[in-house]
Amino acid sequence: MRLVLACLLTLICALPLRAETAADILTANAELVTKASRQTIGPVIDALAASGDPAAALVLEAWADKRLGLRKSDGGFVLLTPDADGYALRDLAGADAGRAAKSEITELKPNAGVRGLIATALVQFTLSDPDPARRRAALESIAKDPKPEALAPLRASIALETDPALFAQKQRLERLLTLRFDPSSAERIKAINSFGADLGLDLRGALNPLLATTRIAVAGDPPADSNIARPLKTGRDLTDTEAYDLLVAAKLAPARLTLEAQRTALVANLSGGAVGGIALADLNTQTARDRAYTALETAGAVPQAATDDEATAALAAHRFYDIYTEADPAVTTAATAALKSIGQKVAAMQAADLALDAMSLASIYFLAAIGLAITFGVMGVINMAHGEFITMGAYTGYVVQLYVPDYTASILIALPLAFAVTFAAGVTMERLVIRHLYKRPLETLLATFGISIALQQILKNVFGTQARPLTSPAWLDGALSLNDVVQVSYIRIAIFVLALLFLTFFLWLMKRTRLGLEVRAVTQNPTMAASMGINPDRINMLTFGLGSGIAGIAGVAIGLFAKVTSELGTDYIVQSFMTVVVGGVGNIWGALAGATMIGGFQKVIEFLNPSNTLAAQTYMILFIILFIQIRPRGIIALRGRAAGD
């Protein structure tokens, strides 16, 4: 604070010193400059800074770098460039001024305090630099490391700013610095209140240090001038051990005896197989050791250590407080209020962010589960190899990218190709295996599981165990950032859109096309459908292929943000089954509801316990098991004949 005051004062006092050029100022104050000290040099530096001479910045930089010298012959100041046997000289305007030997020059060596003053003065030059990029860099460096000294030059530079964006930035930074460093409390409170519930991280970063607290322990009342944040109660706000440690640190109580120290003391006083009259062999309980130590204390062989009773008494005799390092209560009150209103807004934004996160996770689960909802939900066939179809889709994307280097084009090729590959795989599997097992659902599960382990191992043998890259196009990088709290990456938005597309496509297919009609007919009553001239074999094959194909597309989408390994699908298979089971079998809306619920629930648990995603999954599965108790047929259950069994 004092420093800023001093700067301001000297700024005013220095006015009479104002001269035309930097050289004039230096010459006029040659005495001060050569014997510069932090206390006296201020007016000179300020005069240089205020001179408006373009050379001033050059001079100041050189001075701080110890490249400013005094020529002994005429007492003039010169800029130095040291070389092998002396200096190359330039005058203060930067023009060449010949050479000089080392002995002809007195080098100016400003101390650290003076260099600090010079650096502060230089800030103003960079803040008013004609190059906007340099101005922005200077602003950023101040914002990164706010210092009281930067306030004055920053204020001075605002009026000269021409760039509107930089102007706003400077104003904001000025208020941020004001609320921390301004000498007047009223100004600071005004600055705090001027922000309202601003969500910027920089504002919170500026406000939080104002509320920093330290813990103190006092015997009576707290010091009168301290700004108390809150009184602390032992047992509630801090443990007895922490409180006693505070007392020890404040030298209000003797240190307690640790078990280690006791042990060392006992060993040190071991004599003749006994310590303090207690035999060594008996020292295998804590009470015996305590007695031995007390005996040693009485004998004066070891220092006194606080006993439990003394410690309790000491705790009772003292009071503990959190006090703000900031002295002015009005400022801390205003900062607390501001942070509280910010906190409320941040909480609301976080809820929105959480909802967006949950939605994007739900769309991933929905994509992974939609194929399953078709094969399991509509056909009643459980396909354990569904996860491997997802993996195959992701690997298709990888292979396409090996041949098509353009990422946008490769993704556009990969999506239909993945569909084709997994559609073919699904149809083959249906023809060869599943067709024979329609009446034995448990065995379908096992047979498809056999296919699953075979496929997974084949993929592992072909592509290796290490993760393969599936790179998203550049336009999908980055995130849509609404403010410092709410951010959604474009890839998640793309997946959300893809999920919506598939929902629409599926609804259209099932409700508006001949194929959908036939699928629904075969699902509800295959015999009757067959009597109506529908070929159930063909329909089953196509439905299974469709479900598998969508798994392939989901694989490309998932591969864009997850690591593509042969175990990619296994990570999603249980969640996908859960999605279908929770949502309700045989209904696309069920899969949607299930995905939304599971995605939302998982995100909420992760939010409540952010350090532990494993626990989140555990609780989610437990929740699902319990949920099945309440609604055994899922959220959206089919009724009547369509429900089957």
Add this chain to the structure above:
Amino acid sequence: MRKTFLTRSPSVLIFLSLLALFTLTITLASQGYGAGLVSTSFVKTLGKTLCLCLAALAMDLVWGYAGILSLGHMAFFALGGYMIGMWLMYARTEEIVVASLANGDLPATAQEIGQGIVTQIFGVVGASDLPLIWGAAHSLPLQLALVVALPGLLALVFGWLAFRSRVTGVYLSILTQAMTLALALYLFQNDSGLRGNNGLSGLQNLPYVTASQDVVTLWFFWASAAALGLTYLMLAWIVAGKFGSVIRAIRDDEARVRFLGYSVESYKLFLFTLTAILSAIAGALYYPQAGIINPAELAPIASIYLAVWVAIGGRGRLYGAVIGAAFVSLLSSWFTGGRAPSIPLGFGTLNWVDWWQVLLGLSFVAVTLFAPKGIGGLFDRLAHVRAPDRKGAPLGPDDGSLQEREATE
């Protein structure tokens, strides 16, 4: 009564005598007590295989007989292993800590020993207090009781929840799989109290036992064989009686059994819990021989392999499960151990370590499709037991309706 039971199920006597003969042969050929013809590590493999056979027996009872395809029995198996592992690790560490503290200047207090044990066991996960679930780890009887009690309780609660809401068929399979996954994920956490993904290790060293590994291995081999034999006897007796008929009826048509007045849920719950306990006992015998247990053992895939063994061996017959588990797991360790010769093909070599899983998966599909009875079907053929050879299209819409050819004949 006993006589009629044994005459009704001749396989029991054959199985028990074969098992006894096998145990005796291995003992006589072992390094511990016999001629040293088979290595200790191979005896260990065989002992572990016997435990897997025991787990497969439990799986066969719950799936082959009662039709509940549980994909969670390996979780109970691993839980049993964890329970015994906790005592083994605690007691072994206590032994080491006491020995090292005995060299100190002062005799150790109980707290110092306790702290030493905690530091030794939980140093890797950064915990400094003994987790609550280790409360019984100092006592062998308590921990042995937990081997049975904890998995049993888990199965009871889970089964009660699942069966009372009539979760059946593939739904139940998925739900049990989810349970396994949840348990595995829980144990993977460092603060679960069971050392996270480090698991428990050093289980092959029995505390306070100075006998060599050659001998200890044989002890476990005998214990595994005895457990397998006793369980086989018990299960054969159970399935030969009225209880067996009821559970087979539940498998074939649950609704009809319920309409006949049986409490289907109670039967299923009893069976589910019983088999969970049997799996846990198998696990408690398995992991001291394996030496290490970690949460990866609970992965859902392990439970599915259990189903694969039973299916390949032949469901619904106890010896089928044992044969399947022994055959597939031994074959699997032979192939994955790199001892199987690679087959040179024109374009490259077929390396069995890489391709064994593919073979297993495809042969499993083949068994499901073409030989639903598994290896056990071969014994039917030897005994000239034939399944009805029904041909032609069914005349009605329901399963098991009269078929064309039968109607005309």
